[in-house]
Amino acid sequence: MGSRAGNESLVRAIFDAFARGEGFGLRGLFAEDAVWSVPGRGVMAGVYQGREEIFRFLGRLPKETGGTYGSELRDVLASEERAAAIYIARGTRHGRSLELEQVLLFGIEGGLVREVLALPSDPEVFEEFWAAD
Numbered sequence: 001m002g003s004r005a006g007n008e009s010l011v012r013a014i015f016d017a018f019a020r021g022e023g024f025g026l027r028g029l030f031a032e033d034a035v036w037s038v039p040g041r042g043v044m045a046g047v048y049q050g051r052e053e054i055f056r057f058l059g060r061l062p063k064e065t066g067g068t069y070g071s072e073l074r075d076v077l078a079s080e081e082r083a084a085a086i087y088i089a090r091g092t093r094h095g096r097s098l099e100l101e102q103v104l105l106f107g108i109e110g111g112l113v114r115e116v117l118a119l120p121s122d123p124e125v126f127e128e129f130w131a132a133d
Contacts, residue, residue, distance in 0.1 A: 007108045008078040011085050014113070015073040023058055030054060031112040038118045042130025054116075064130075065091035074101075082107060089120075091129075098129040 002010075010029060017025035036048040036057060043064060048057045061069045069091035077084045083106040090099050100120055107115035120126035 002080055002108055002111055004078045004080065006111060007080070007083045007106070008076045010108060010111065010113065011076045011078065011083045011104075011106055012073070015071060015085065015087065018058065018071060021062075023055055026055070026058070027051065029113055031109070031114045034113050034115060036116040036118075039120075040123065040127050040130065042127055043132050044130050061091075065093045068092045081109065093129060094133050096129050098125070100125055100129075102126075 014026055014029055017023065017029075030051050032051055033049070034051060034054060036054045038045050038048075038057075044057070044060065046057075048054045069089070072088040072090070073085060074088065075086045077086075085104045085106070087102055087104070088099060089102050090097075092098070100122055102121060103119040105117040105119065106113055
């Protein structure tokens with residue numbers, strides 16, 4: 001069981017590393033067998049199992065958006081075992097623009113992220129942006 005403050009710091013560190021393009025800085029923050037789930041049918045949808053798959057997924061975000069994808073963290077809500085990050089996702093892709101509030105739900109154990117579920121505030125907009133072309 002972690003602490004609220006520790007879990008909030010963990011989530012903020014993840015957003016900070018991603019914002020600076022330092023994906024490798026995230027490696028020690030995720031459990032080896034962590035799972036990251038993205039709903040829908042778009043090119044980024046799926047269940048990414050294990051650290052390696054998760055980092056390949058995160059590495060695809062800038063590639064799919066010509067380097068335009070970014071996340072602006074708005075708030076983190078944390079308890080002993082969970083955290084929720086509320087953020088604005090922005091990017092452009094195939095002539096489409098995204099500016100959408102999203103939530104990432106984190107399951108945290110022993111100071112490591114074990115699971116992440118991505119929840120877009122408007123699933124239709126999310127689907128349209130990430131649709132396969």
